[in-house]
Amino acid sequence: MASIQSSSAPNSSLSNLIHILIVDDDSTSLSVVSATLKTFSYKDNRELELIVVTVKNPFDALSTLRLKRGLIDVVVSDLHMPEMNGMELQKQVEEEFQLPVIIMSSDDSKNVILRSLEGGAAFYIVKPFSKDDLKNVWHYAVAIKTGDSLTIKAIEGSREPSSSTLVERLSLEDVNSATSINGEKLSRKNGRKEERKSTREDQEVDSQPASKKPKVVWTHSLHNRFLLALNHIGLDKAVPKRILECMRVRGLSRENIASHLQKYRIFLKKVAESGGCSPEDLSGRDPRTYFAPSQLFMMLKNAQQEYSRRVTRGSIQPGRGGNSIPALGGSSFRNLNSPNQQAPSNNSMLQSPYGQSRLFGNANYANQANQIGSGLESSNYSIGANMPSHGAVIPNSPTHGTSPMQMYHPHNQARSYLQNLGSPPLINRFGGVGIQATNYGSGDGDIGIINNSLNTINNYVGIRVTPDGRLIGSGHMQLNMNELSSGFSDGGHPCLMNWARNGNMNAASIGFNIAPANYVAQRESFSAGFEGANQFFPPAPFTDVYHGNSTPMLLPPPPPPPQHLQLGLGNGGQNDNVFGLMNNSPHILGGNSNQQPHIGHGELNVSDMLWEPTNNPPAYQLPQGVDQMSTLLHELLTPYFLNSLHIDDDTPWNEQPSSQA
DNA sequence: TTGCAAATAT
């Protein structure tokens, strides 16, 4: 029943074998997938041998899995099959074998895709697939076999013997071939894997629970999952238990999460207080191309398409001073929605948030050069992150008379999220995180242009922004917008997020710039520096994507109650004019007022924005360990964290991610 | 349950 084809000589050791079971009633599809995957395994310099097992119906798939219990690493299944559809198969496979199932189908309807992902599909590829789609499958399989997912799997012990063998025999070449970061790190990584291995081995061999808990390594992908959970719940409401439920990672304990949450909060606080990273923290790191974890692919793809669609159709609202600012809202962070926000419907992803006074998480979809980097133009202000533009540098020059047609079109974007996997770093493709204001200060026409400066050397988390376009990372150096494209640590490739090489939790270097539009108009700066083969992260649609009620991960709670006003932006939502609050808030969050002097007229300070006006008591109490600055930073940084992940990156989250070969 | 901080592992 099952046809087994090995991509190379059959005598290689099990450690180098990747078994993929492909299930499809269409034999053409079977052979295409099979053949394509094999080409990847041929090309893969990790010397991994691919064993493809193809079956034509789900029942054969199940019996093959039983027969080869523990041998198959990944299942790729067609969705629509006569006897049992792919999702039913997935359910069974998950239940019985705890194996990831990738769903493929020609059905590209959002509902189906999301349902599949919610149901637990590892990811979803739409037929006819491109080579890159299948390359992803390959990468995923490699990740499953060698990567971080096994970190947790090793702990949970949910997989069968052979997989432990796989883990144990993790080849060092895998790690070494990953990239040339530096020898020290690599050896450390190897060390970790070895350690993991022995932990698992001990447990298995002794078949008694170790007295000590195996250490959880917070890999990038695990951290990513954590961040997703945080975003769904809202940082202010995220407690370990809820995060745990949301993350749904077997083997991960509440304590693990509590600890990590603690660490993450410390990180945010540190960022908030320091205003960013020190140059030493950031220098010398080379930006990498990152992939997002598999489950994000489709959501992001959908979101991106949706955003493309909306932007293409949407109006471009002119900013003041004759500059047009692409306006596109859509908060990725539900808890930051305007208090007046209505609950998203199932298709809320499709809802245009135009005209709503979102506060954060707005996304712009910037495309070609000369589009304004980011920000939602609303009557108030917004902080947001741009959608990535496929292959385009996104400068912050304002768009004069931008036509919607200049915006990104979904047609060529549709698959871009999967394209370039494994390709060398491309140019900066990200729009910025930023703050923009149209009602800034006295309302005399200043327009906040967001400038997201992401630079591993001389940018900081720029908390303070000045109207003349300068960024002042509190206590640190100023950033000249013209320098944004220079000084990157790796041949000029901008880098968005970098964790400190030394393991410290250092912030991404993100700069905010608020400047009068006409000023910015003369600038030539990037709106952001973020590179990667897979720049697709749209922060906004995340929450909106979720609906239904099956998978917690995909099912955020309903939007916050109206009284939930985030960020201390005012007075219970009655007045969204944030900037009216600016001048009466000299405080710096965390009490480090010595670090950030009072900002006078015409200057903006994020802290100011976050600070509750003294005559307005906070609308709600933030939980312990969460402050407004942390919340803000979380919102701002998360998209970048998420975006900077390799699908198979098992680098600990606070280390520099490894790069794809 | 949570978050903090001490203890322990790496």
Add this chain to the structure above:
DNA sequence: GATATTTGCA
């Protein structure tokens, strides 16, 4: 010695 993670405790 510095960090990351677990564990104990209020």
